Amino acid sequence: MSIGVDIVRGQAIQSIGDAGHIDRLTIMTDSRKSVASGLFVPLVGANFNGHQFLKQAILSGAVAALWMEREPLPDLLPADFPVFFVRDTLTALQSMAKSYLNQVRPKIIAVTGSNGKTTTKDMIFSILSQTFRTAKTQGNLNNHIGVPLTILSMAEDTQVLVLEMGMNHFGELTFLSQMAKPDIAIITNIGESHIEYLGSREGIAKAKLEIVNGLKKRGTLILDGDEPLLANIQTYAYQIVRCGFGVQNNWCIADIVESVDGSRFSLNNQKDYFRIPVLGKHNVRNAVLSFAAARIMGADMETIRYGLEHLHVTKLRFQKVDGLNGSLLIEDCYNASPSSMIASLETLKKLPGFKRRVAVLGDMYELGKNEKNQHKSIAKSLTAPLTHVITIGEKGAWIADGLRETGGDQTIDVRSYETKAAAHAYLKSLLDDQTVMLFKASRLLKLEELSAGLRAKESTNR
Structure with missing residues (x-):
């Protein structure tokens, strides 16, 4: 049979x-x-x-x-x-997904990038689900198995499908893009993730741009317009929309105001503000990428504003939770690369109202032969008003080494631990209502297991 x-x-x-x-x-x-x-x-x-x-x-x-x-x-x-x-069986699964897409024919928005894929996907869903019957990738099902499973799980009346697409080798995004045939493709940024397999940031950019290989005719590519490696794309096959902080962008971010509760910003110097309940300039950029996709889909400003303000992000992406003794814990430990770790640290330093700012940093993976120097490069962001830097793991210790070797900020208390369990008691001693503590490392380290032991008994997401 x-x-x-x-x-x-x-x-x-x-x-x-x-x-x-x-x-x-x-x-x-x-x-x-x-x-x-x-x-x-x-x-x-x-x-x-x-x-x-x-x-x-x-x-x-x-x-x-x-x-x-x-x-x-x-x-x-x-x-x-x-x-x-x-x-x-895998080929059959993928073939079934293609067949089902041809039956349902939703608008497809595909999201890739070194960092920010999941948050951007969640933002787009939060906006468009108000108007359209919208489905999205659940969790991190973003590879050659996860994408067809996501497609096959959508309801028959789905109008918009938001697909997260990941990769770590050349050719993988071409396959996913040609399977889904997106109407809109988004590249959130070019970082260092998977540089071990792709050789350089230039290689990463080339691999991410494979997402257009299945883009429908007259489709749209939305991208980080501040990234030099994406600056010189020339094509008549699809529209390009650039988002970022530079004046060259179609959507230019301005007037960012950050607080513990999130960020406020405007676009193109218009005094028409948007708010997101997550921290960091990188997440503001993710919001604007989502804004651009929603505008192409016909969403009005109020729908976009409401969707961004009522965003529910996937866990462990700059997730704020109540810590012991009135402290604030920030769990940003789903994954990490040098650029994403630096972005998280810069956000930590800008949070108002805390006397003690503690960065708990761990191993980063898939960085290739230069991994030690890439860990040490984090030292340039380890400056006041950070008060404590605690590293976990063998590779994480290179971060502390970088700070010591450069003779960095002497006011920062720097300590390294081989294991999460060894660091627990000291971290616990730092927690009071004047403390904010960031946890950032690659997924393999599971740094959330450490932060879980420092949560308040009746901990809630903030």
């Missing part, structure tokens, strides 16, 4: 070969997650084979499964359980 690529309707199977009509099946790739009725798609990786977990998938709610032709079926499989053979 074989399976066609035209079988999917949302989370449902419209028809499967000669099995007749099976409705409302959730696409599932993780056998551990329970669903009401699921189509199990067992994927195969370097260190796993999902075909080994069919029985668990059935217990979790699978009522049908795709199956690679070369894989043996398990013993004692229920006689009435439909199994549909394909050459490759």
